[in-house]
Amino acid sequence: MSLILNIESAIDGCSVAVSDEGRLVFHEEDQSTHNNAVSLGLLVDNALAFIDSHGMKLDAVAVSEGPGSYTGLRIGVSMAKGVCYGRGLKLIAVPTLKLLCVRLLLTEELPDDALLCPMIDARRMEVYSALYDRALKPVREIRADIVDRETYLEYLEKHPVWFLGNGSAKCRDVIDHPAAHFIEDVMPEARWMFPLAEQSFNRGEFRDVAYFEPYYLKDFIAVKPKKQV
Incomplete structure (x- = not known):
């Protein structure tokens, strides 16, 4: 232990x-x-x-x-x-993204065929997301999605999908599918x-303390502040 x-x-x-x-x-x-x-x-x-x-x-x-x-x-x-x-x-x-799913799995009863789509807000209509089954086995890899109605349609046609995390709120109106469920307050x-x-x-799955780096997914882009008039 x-x-x-x-x-x-x-x-x-x-x-x-x-x-x-x-x-x-x-x-x-x-x-x-x-x-x-x-x-x-x-x-x-x-x-x-x-x-x-x-x-x-x-x-x-x-x-x-x-x-x-x-x-x-x-x-x-x-x-x-x-x-x-x-x-x-x-x-x-x-x-x-897996961490976002844990609370839901431990506190809610989900159908056996449910999929979980944790979303982290990026910018505009972009989110960092993945898809997992109830055992947290990956159904689709992690990627940066620019969300439109078609982005998750192939999964929604076959499974109820729970979209959760701070990126899900802005996607609710865009996805608009009867199999889509949204839980926005999960952090x-x-x-x-x-x-x-x-x-x-x-x-025994440990990382090298000296060489481990965060999983940024995308390179950091510095934005210059606008000049004040």
Whole structure:
């Protein structure tokens, strides 16, 4: 079994959680700020203080690997690496789109043939998305979609599809299909990482702390601010 520190900062806000043998024992979040560098550092310090004060021995750090915000992912991975280096721990990467599905799978009853389509908002009508079955086996790979009515039609004609995440709201009117279901308030949170992190730990699926990079999916493009008149 394992004691894992889970770190999430892929979109807006950030959160941390500690799981002990697949059971959540600590969770804190800060969704009120965009300054993840400061907020996440405080949350990680609180989590480590909890671990140390209870005489626990940390085995690994799990981090939400992306896709998502370039800055948020970079901060989260840097923080996770720092803890791994400082305490000699293993590093686990949790795919952010799979993470979005966990809460729904643990709290809702879905039909056997249901598909899940987690969506992370990119820009305009673009989202980062993938399709999974109820066992979180990939049905379609992760990609950046510019969403129109045809984008997911082949799946909607055969399955009920649950679209979830902060990218799903802008797609509701465009997709407009009777088999489409939308859950817009689902965000990636550290407290839902533990099933995926525990699974990776038990399988020995660890990342190289020195060379691991977030899964950005697309290269970062800097936008120059408009000049103020």
